[in-house]
Structures are given as C-alpha cells and as structure tokens.
Amino acid sequence: MKAAVFHAAQDLRIEDAPEPAPGPGEVKLRNAFAGICGSDLHVYYTPEAAGLDFEHPHPVTGSTLPQILGHEFSGTVVELGEGVTDVKVGDRVAVWPIYYCGTCAACRRGMYNACRTIGFHGLSSHGGGMAEYTTVPAAKVHVLPENVDLRMGALVEPMAVAWHAVSRSGVSAGGTALVAGAGPIGIGVWLGLRARGVTDVLVSEPSAARRATIAALGARVVDPVNDDLAAAVAELTDGDGVDVAFDAAGAGPAVTSSLASLAPGGRVVVVAIHERPMEFLPTQLVMGETEIAGALAYAPEDFDAVIAAMSEGAYDTTGWVDEVGLEGVVDAIHSLRGGLGAKILVKAG
Template identity: 70%
Template sequence: MKAARFHAQEDLRIEDIEEPVPGPGEVKIRNAYSGICGSDLHFYYAPEASGVNINEPHPITGAKPPQVLGHEFSGTVVELGDGVDGVEVGDRVVVWPIYYCGSCAACGKGMYNICRTIAFHGLSSNGGGMAEFTTIPASKVHVLPEGVDLRMGALVEPMAVAWHAVEASGIQAGQTAMIIGAGPIGIGVWFALRAHGVETVIVSEPSDERRAAIEGVGADLVVNPMAQDLAARVQEETGGRGVDVAFDAAGIGPALSGALTQLAPGGRAIVVAIHERPTEIQPTQFVMGETGISGTLAYLPEDFDAVIQAMADGKYTSEGWVSEVSLDGVVDAFHALRSGRRMKVLVRAD
C-alpha cells in the first residue's frame, strides 16, 4: 500500500509498504482523510524539539522511524480482529489516537491526555492515517453518525483540542471570550464557544487570510491587532468589563501578555498553543485582578464524542478554510503550511 513515511528531519517519503493485519482486539481501517497539523510540522522540521526521541523506540508503542504519519484521520472499517465487539465492518469512524502508560500520576487521575510518556497513533506508533490502511485497537474507534461525512470526520481530532480547552475554561453561556490567533485551532475554539452558547467572541488575528477564513465561518468581531486598537475593541464589546476568558491559539508571547491585560476581574487565560520561546509575564496582574492562566493539551474520549455530536447538530462547517491534497502532495503541503500559504490541509489517503 502507499504511505507517507517520516524517516528523519525533513525526510518524508511516499513509499509502498506492506498492508497491516489486525491483531486481537484491533480493527483495520481504509483511511479516507488525514489532517496535517502543527504537531506534524514540528515533527518534520525539528523532531527533537517536538519532544520525540526518534533515535529510540517509544517506551509505550515501541515504534521509531520510519513512521507513517497522520494522527487526525477518518476512514471505514474493513476488517475485524479476534474479539472485537461494538464495531462492524462498514462503520465510518474516527480514532482517538492517544496511547498512555496507565501508571504515571496523570494517568492515575484519568488525565490520559497528559500522560508523562504519551504517544499518538500516526506520530509515535506503528501506523497512521497518511496511508491506504491502518490498524488500531477497537477501543479507540468512534463511529460517525449519519450526517457527519468522512471529510468532516477528519476534523474531529483538531476540533476536540479546541473543545477540551473550552471545557477546561469553565466558560458559561452569556459570558465573553477572546481568541488570539485564527488558525485551525482558533477556528475550532470559535466553533466550540458558539456551541457552548457564548455569543460575544472577539478574535485577534494579524493575517488577512486567516481573518477572512474565520469571518467566513461566521465570526463577526474580528480585529487586526497590527492596525486596530484591540484593547479599545474589547472594552467596547464588553461594556468596559473585559473578557471572561482569553484563549491563546497563536503561541506568540507578546500577544498572550497583551491578552492577560484584557481579562475581566476573576477572568482566566487558557493557553492552547505551543510556545517555542519563553515570554515574560508580570504575576502582579493576576494578584490585582484575581485572574489566572492555565494550559490544556489534546483531548479525552468524551471530547471526541461531544464534537461528533455538535457536528451532527450542524455546529461546524469545513467550507472556506479546509483544502485537500493527495498523498503525493504531502511534502509540498508541509512547506505551504510552514510558509503560511495554506490554512488546514486534509490528505486524501487514496
């Protein structure tokens, strides 16, 4: 079968490899679409900086390069391993791709998304979505309902990142929010906030293309912080109170620091993005306003279920911000995303 396999830094090859066979408790999936995300870019351009030691087998999965990429993907079940119940051949599915140790402090709290030795199917495992087929434990499969197609299904994983952040924020319907950065995760936060009944959502994004993309899905309070007074807009839209929650989906230190000053008393900032550089923050501002800052990572299975239901309820669209390429176009898509020339790219696994 054809697959996109990572061999080393900036060495991603389209190769013919052997089709996988499902073991006990596993299903075989004919992959349909697989998204390229920031984690894939970090892994491709700077694997060591991404936190994965590509020179040693992963302690949970035993995998090491060459590695089939693709951890946000959808497909159709074509074969069942022994002992599989609750999944049938022909089911259209997405995969919760996390492997966890089950014994660290995080796992002991049920926080499998921050397992100290976490692995992801299609990043640090055997197999992935950027291939014609993959095998996966059936316990990780989420069946898509009628009305959620495979193209939309491939967006469940990144949208679950955003959903998890919104859930962790504790924001309530009727409160106000700000999103820093209108990339795919920023758009996902906007969808999740609207699904949670949050109507006043101010988006800060300097890129013309990204502002147009989030406006295209319905955002109407979008600010270019390089040309407009973001603080004045926040004050105007919140009646001078500030926002209840600010979501950092950009990973830019000064933007986060600026957002912290726009929090309402008792407000909270949620860092969803990975910051490549340190940034200075003045702790006194938390004291004076009793505000706070915390981070979120990835998702839990229930976040997948919630996003799938919201998609079935028509809360999401892929129009205007998602494009597609074939497996042969993966490397070019990586370069385009790195340079900011693409928004969200799905790879067709055909």
C-alpha cells in the same frame, strides 16, 4: 500499500509499506482523510524538538522510525480482530489516537492526555492515517453518525483540541471571550464557543488572510497590530473585559494581551505550543484574581462532544479546509510552513 513515511528531518517519502492485519482487539481501517497539523510540521523540520527519538523505541508503543504520519484521521472499518464486538465492518469512524502508560501521575488521575510518556497513532506508533490502511485498538474508534461524513470526521481530532480548551476555560453560555489566533485551532475554539452558546466572541489575528477566513464564517475580528485591541474588547464587553481568553497563537504578546483583556476573575487558556519563553508581571494575576491554565490535546469524551455538535450542524468548513492527494503531502507541509492555507486534509485512499 502507499503511505507517507517519515525517515528523518525533512525526509518524508511516499512509498510502499506492508498492509497491516488487525490483531486481537483491533480493527483495520481503510483510511479516508488525514489532516496535517502543527505537530506534523514540528516533526518534519525538527523531529528531536517534537520528541521523536531516533535511537530508542517509544516507551509506550515500542515504535521506532521510520514512522507513517497522520494522527488526525478518519476511515472505514474493513476488518475486525478477534474479540471485537462494539464496532462492525462498514462503520465510518474517527480515531482517538492517544497511547498512554497508565501508571504515571497524570494517568493515575485519569489525565491520559497529559501522560508523561504519551504517544500518538501517526506520530509514534506502528502506523498512521496517511496510508491506505492502518490498524488501531477498537476502543480508540468513535463511530460517526450518518450525517457526519469522513471529511468532517478527519477534523474531529483538531476540533477536539479546541473543545477541550473551551472546557478548561469554564465559560458558560452567554459569556464573553477573546480568541488570539485564527489558525485551525483558533477557528475550532470559535466554533466550539458558538456551539456552547457563547456568541460574544472577539477574534484577534494579525494576518489579513486569516482574519478574512474566520470573518467569512461570521466571527467578529480585530487586527491586534494596527487596531486598538483594548478598545475592541471594551466595546464587546461594555468595558468589563472578557470572561475568558484563549491563546491559539503561540506568541508571548498573545498571552499578555489576553491577560490585559480579562474581567476580574477571568481565565486565559493556553492551547498553543510556544517555542520561546515569555515574560509577564504576575501582579496582573493578583490584582484581578485572574489565572492562566493550559489545555493539552483531548479526552475521549471531547471526541464524543465534537461529533455530536457536528451532527447538529455546529461546524462549517467553508473557506478554511483544503484537500491534497497523498503525493502532495510534502508540498502541503511546505505551504503551511510558509503561512499559506489553514487546514489541509490528505486523501489517504
């Protein structure tokens, strides 16, 4: 079968790979679409910084390089392994791709998304979604309803990242929010907020192209560089400040401006990965009894919630989702690294 196989930094090859067969408790999928995300870019350009080890097997999965990529993907069940009864051949599914140890402090608290030795199918496993086929434990598949197609199914994973961040914020319907960053996760946060009845939302994004993309979906936007962000927040909230803010940009100024935009008792949720340290004055937290929280990945219930919201029509892919064939993966990675486009889905089959 054809697959996008990562060998080393900036060495991703479209090549033949063995077609897998499901073991006990597993299903074989004919992959449909796989998204390229920021993690894939980190892996491609700086695999060591992304946590890939060239010398030692992954402590949970036992996998080593080379690695088939694609951890946000959808597919159709084509074969069942021994003992699988909860899904059937022909089911269209999204895959919760996390592998966890089950014994670390996070796992003992049920926080499998924060496992100290976490692995992902399509990043540190025996296969991935950027191939014609893959096998996964049946417990990891989430069946898509009839009105959620496989293209949308490949977006469940990144939208679940955003959904989990909204859950971490504690915001309720009727609340107010600021979203810093209008990339795929920022768009997902805005869509997730809207799905939960939070409609007074301001999106802060310095890129004119990204502002235009999310504005076309109906978002209220502001340029934090050339416009007055504080005035825009005041206008949205009658001067109170927002209940919650989200850093989906991964930049220090996004966090500091989010903190300054909070109402008393508000919360900033950091969902982006930062490559550089930042400074802020903790007195900001003290004086308003505000707080900063992190949000990492997702739980299985986040997948279920996103799929349900998709089924209800809460997600719109107009203008921000593009597609390429498997042969176009490397060019797509280069484009995204250069700031072009938002979400690119790879047609795996």
